[in-house]
Amino acid sequence: MSSNKPNMTPENASPQYIPGSAGGENEKKPGVRISSGNRADNSTPGSKILGEPIMEVRGLNLSYSGKQALKNINIAFLKNRITALIGPSGCGKSTLLRCLNRMNDLVDGVEITGETLFGGRNIYQPFIHVSELRKTVGMVFQKSNPFPKSIFENVAYGPRIHGVKNQSDLGGLVERSLKAAALWEEVRDRLHDSALGLSGGQQQRLCIARALAVEPEVLLMDEPCSALDPIATAKIEDLMGDLKDKYTIIIVTHNMQQAARVSDFTGFMLMGELVEFGVTTKLFQNPDDKRTIDYITGRFG
Amino acid sequence: MTGGALAFCLIMVTGLVALIMANGLGFFWPGDIYRFTLKDGREIAGQLVEREQIPGSDTNVPGGLFRIKVKQANRDLYGTDFVWIDESAITKKDKPADAILIHRREWGDFIGVIVEVTDAGKSVAKGPQEGLKFLKSLLPQADATLAAIYAIEKGDIGQINYRQDALRLEIKKLEIKGEGARFKKAGIEAQIAELGKQYAIQSARIDELKKKQTANVKLTAAGGVEKELPLQTVVRVISPNTEGVIGKTLIYMERLWEFLSGDPREANTEGGVFPAIFGTVMLVLIMSVIVTPFGVVAAFYLREYAKQGTLVSIVRIAVNNLAGVPSIVFGVFGVGFFIYFVGGGLDRMFFPERLPAPTFGTGGILWASLTLALLTLPVVIVSTEEGLAQIPKGLREASLALGATKFETTWRVALPAALPSIMTGLILAMARAAGEVAPLMITGVVKLAPALPLDGYWPFVHLERKFMHLGFHIYDVGFQSPNVDAARPMVYTTTLLLLLIVVFLTLGAIMTRNRLRKKFAGSAV
Ligand SMILES: Nc1ncnc2c1ncn2[C@@H]1O[C@H](COP(=O)(O)OP(=O)(O)OP(=O)(O)O)[C@@H](O)[C@H]1O
Ligand SMILES: [Mg+2]
Numbered sequence: 001m002s003s004n005k006p007n008m009t010p011e012n013a014s015p016q017y018i019p020g021s022a023g024g025e026n027e028k029k030p031g032v033r034i035s036s037g038n039r040a041d042n043s044t045p046g047s048k049i050l051g052e053p054i055m056e057v058r059g060l061n062l063s064y065s066g067k068q069a070l071k072n073i074n075i076a077f078l079k080n081r082i083t084a085l086i087g088p089s090g091c092g093k094s095t096l097l098r099c100l101n102r103m104n105d106l107v108d109g110v111e112i113t114g115e116t117l118f119g120g121r122n123i124y125q126p127f128i129h130v131s132e133l134r135k136t137v138g139m140v141f142q143k144s145n146p147f148p149k150s151i152f153e154n155v156a157y158g159p160r161i162h163g164v165k166n167q168s169d170l171g172g173l174v175e176r177s178l179k180a181a182a183l184w185e186e187v188r189d190r191l192h193d194s195a196l197g198l199s200g201g202q203q204q205r206l207c208i209a210r211a212l213a214v215e216p217e218v219l220l221m222d223e224p225c226s227a228l229d230p231i232a233t234a235k236i237e238d239l240m241g242d243l244k245d246k247y248t249i250i251i252v253t254h255n256m257q258q259a260a261r262v263s264d265f266t267g268f269m270l271m272g273e274l275v276e277f278g279v280t281t282k283l284f285q286n287p288d289d290k291r292t293i294d295y296i297t298g299r300f301g
Numbered sequence: 302m303t304g305g306a307l308a309f310c311l312i313m314v315t316g317l318v319a320l321i322m323a324n325g326l327g328f329f330w331p332g333d334i335y336r337f338t339l340k341d342g343r344e345i346a347g348q349l350v351e352r353e354q355i356p357g358s359d360t361n362v363p364g365g366l367f368r369i370k371v372k373q374a375n376r377d378l379y380g381t382d383f384v385w386i387d388e389s390a391i392t393k394k395d396k397p398a399d400a401i402l403i404h405r406r407e408w409g410d411f412i413g414v415i416v417e418v419t420d421a422g423k424s425v426a427k428g429p430q431e432g433l434k435f436l437k438s439l440l441p442q443a444d445a446t447l448a449a450i451y452a453i454e455k456g457d458i459g460q461i462n463y464r465q466d467a468l469r470l471e472i473k474k475l476e477i478k479g480e481g482a483r484f485k486k487a488g489i490e491a492q493i494a495e496l497g498k499q500y501a502i503q504s505a506r507i508d509e510l511k512k513k514q515t516a517n518v519k520l521t522a523a524g525g526v527e528k529e530l531p532l533q534t535v536v537r538v539i540s541p542n543t544e545g546v547i548g549k550t551l552i553y554m555e556r557l558w559e560f561l562s563g564d565p566r567e568a569n570t571e572g573g574v575f576p577a578i579f580g581t582v583m584l585v586l587i588m589s590v591i592v593t594p595f596g597v598v599a600a601f602y603l604r605e606y607a608k609q610g611t612l613v614s615i616v617r618i619a620v621n622n623l624a625g626v627p628s629i630v631f632g633v634f635g636v637g638f639f640i641y642f643v644g645g646g647l648d649r650m651f652f653p654e655r656l657p658a659p660t661f662g663t664g665g666i667l668w669a670s671l672t673l674a675l676l677t678l679p680v681v682i683v684s685t686e687e688g689l690a691q692i693p694k695g696l697r698e699a700s701l702a703l704g705a706t707k708f709e710t711t712w713r714v715a716l717p718a719a720l721p722s723i724m725t726g727l728i729l730a731m732a733r734a735a736g737e738v739a740p741l742m743i744t745g746v747v748k749l750a751p752a753l754p755l756d757g758y759w760p761f762v763h764l765e766r767k768f769m770h771l772g773f774h775i776y777d778v779g780f781q782s783p784n785v786d787a788a789r790p791m792v793y794t795t796t797l798l799l800l801l802i803v804v805f806l807t808l809g810a811i812m813t814r815n816r817l818r819k820k821f822a823g824s825a826v
Contacts, residue, residue, distance in 0.1 A: 145695035157713070
């Protein structure tokens with residue numbers, strides 16, 4: 001994707017959308033209504049314009065070999081915010097997430113209709129370079145998957161692919177990425193050891209560092225803490241708070257406390273539908289939908 | 302149950318190797334020379350080869366039921382190298398101290414007693430002891446003269462022949478081109494004439510050297526026959542009955558070295574097998590260089606790029622079945638496709654001046670390697686595919702999610718991860734290729750190759766040349782040679798060598814694979 005998107009550059013966006021403030025004064029730019037996705041926008045009392053979306057999904061349907069996995073999803077992800085997706089297993093959270101960087105393209109027999117916009121442009125249009133898109137929309141997987149290479153090479157992999165050759169540039173980039181992923185202090189003395197020798201939590205943070213090294217704008221995280229102990233989880237949650245300043249984060253999680261702790265917005269999905277979407281505190285304290293209530297009170301799924 | 306099967310296999314394999322070793326390793330050991338006096342007054346001298354019960358004889362009678370096989374040598378005198386003697390016919394058996402064994406360049410070994418050594422017709426040493434001492438002192442000089450002659454023949458004269466041939470081809474080329482070349486032609490002919498003069502000079506040098514070869518050794522063989530051997534026909538003189546263990550060990554080492562590094566003599570039944578070792582190793586290496594990229598690319602295509610469907614399944618089944626096709630079928634394909642079609646085409650295009658003598662249109666190490674590569678291709682494809690299938694999906698996704706293209710992911714993630722499997726495939730391919738003989742026999746192996754496929758003449762690597770191969774050597778020596786009895790130990794020795802070479806090549810590949818594995822699993826830059 002080209003970096004000069006019409007209205008999405010961080011420079012002109014950030015000053016206008018101060019966290020928490022409503023974006024009412026901005027009429028020209030398309031704001032988004034945060035509401036329970038499947039209902040009419042104005043029927044939700046909480047709906048209000050909160051900021052500028054960096055990614056937006058409109059009327060998305062997806063089926064795997066004819067089996068529908070996503071049904072008419074409408075959602076917007078705001079810049080420099082953390083959006084959490086929750087829902088019972090198999091409801092389509094990962095599928096939705098993987099639509100955002102077109103990882104679903106790899107699956108045979110997948111069929112997608114509807115629009116997925118990044119910076120106002122549909123990323124499923126034929127002229128879009130998928131690799132460029134994935135560079136801008138990074139991803140961290142549920143199961144940490146470092147390459148069987150050294151720590152340094154893991155982080156340097158992406159930049160190398162994208163043409164960074166100079167060794168000192170790479171070194172600086174690796175250091176910055178590892179620092180941003182709060183891993184630097186732990187690995188600075190063994191950058192050239194195998195990444196597979198790291199602990200699970202360290203490996204996951206390495207994967208985050210690796211994703212940050214290509215300098216994405218959006219970071220998709222699919223249950224990044226599900227295999228980690230509470231301390232490692234806490235580290236990554238702290239990390240997300242720090243990363244928020246620079247990146248937009250979309251996280252899938254099974255852990256509702258986690259969603260409540262880290263996210264600004266939360267979407268609740270059920271059987272391929274986005275049942276409810278809104279500000280996290282509202283969704284957890286005063287949900288609109290009966291199914292949401294059931295789920296977060298543990299009566300369901 | 303499975304343990305039993307495993308043990309059985311192990312016993313079979315060790316038994317096989319032990320048999321080959323027992324038969325092959327003793328070949329170079331200089332056995333003692335015995336002299337047997339028989340009841341009929343005959344005298345036979347030679348080395349003991351084996352002892353067996355006379356077929357059909359009564360085992361209850363003590364003594365006299367066994368016979369022995371003796372290598373009496375002196376094929377030119379007696380007609381055969383070996384005789385069977387009934388033990389009951391022997392009246393006396395002893396080890397004469399003055400009996401010696403001479404390895405000759407022709408006619409095999411000679412066993413006898415030295416009478417005298419002469420030089421230019423004059424006697425220089427008389428009697429067995431004097432004679433042996435003198436003979437041994439003369440040998441290095443004689444060897445040096447021979448080496449000098451050989452060097453001129455192979456080196457200088459070889460060079461002249463090579464250049465003359467090249468010039469003649471040049472003329473032919475000009476003739477094919479037609480007019481306007483007469484002037485050039487005259488120049489080339491002058492060059493050829495000049496080379497002819499040089500040739501005369503070199504032959505004169507050889508004649509000069511040959512004049513030095515004046516020494517002879519006169520011996521008596523068992524039975525009283527006298528024989529005079531020119532010194533230059535003597536390779537080695539051994540006095541096994543007076544030689545101690547250390548002396549014999551030295552002789553053993555010397556012969557082993559000759560075997561490994563020398564050229565064959567006497568229709569391959571004696572001397573060394575170096576050209577065959579060279580041919581075998583080179584063949585396998587060329588094969589590996591060809592089969593690896595093709596197999597790997599094919600496997601990557603099948604697994605990573607081709608749309609998985611019936612067609613790919615059919616291709617896969619076909620590839621797997623290719624591994625079961627008899628190797629001679631590949632040989633026939635090699636002859637028909639590589640040699641006649643590709644080779645013939647190359648000849649017509651690039652070497653018209655040499656026709657009708659073929660250059661590439663005949664068997665050669667390149668075509669044999671290609672045929673073997675085809676033969677082993679399925680092994681490499683299958684194991685590479687297995688390796689690719691084992692790569693965790695997460696690794697590829699990680700790479701793609703970082704914005705790598707499919708090709709970059711294949712190149713930087715899948716290929717390194719699949720390397721150990723590729724090496725495994727290569728190891729299996731090498732093991733199979735090193736042992737194949739049938740397809741080679743029709744694609745370029747010969748009994749005796751005039752030159753190695755690698756030498757000092759431009760372009761140094763001569764892939765069109767015919768070559769020797771240990772597997773074929775075994776067949777040839779063991780079953781095609783005029784003197785099968787004499788060659789039998791050589792068969793075992795060569796077999797052992799072939800086994801060793803396969804083991805070494807495979808071990809080399811396994812070590813490479815282990816290094817790669819470690820690199821794959823451990824630290825890497
Ligand atoms: N590659 C695929 N091929 C076919 N069906 C798939 C594929 N991936 C997911 N599905 C199906 O799509 C539905 C949604 O799957 P998805 O992985 O998005 O669920 P999820 O919400 O992430 O669940 P979890 O919390 O267990 O990870 C499931 O019914 C699943 O079986
Ligand atoms: Mg999931």
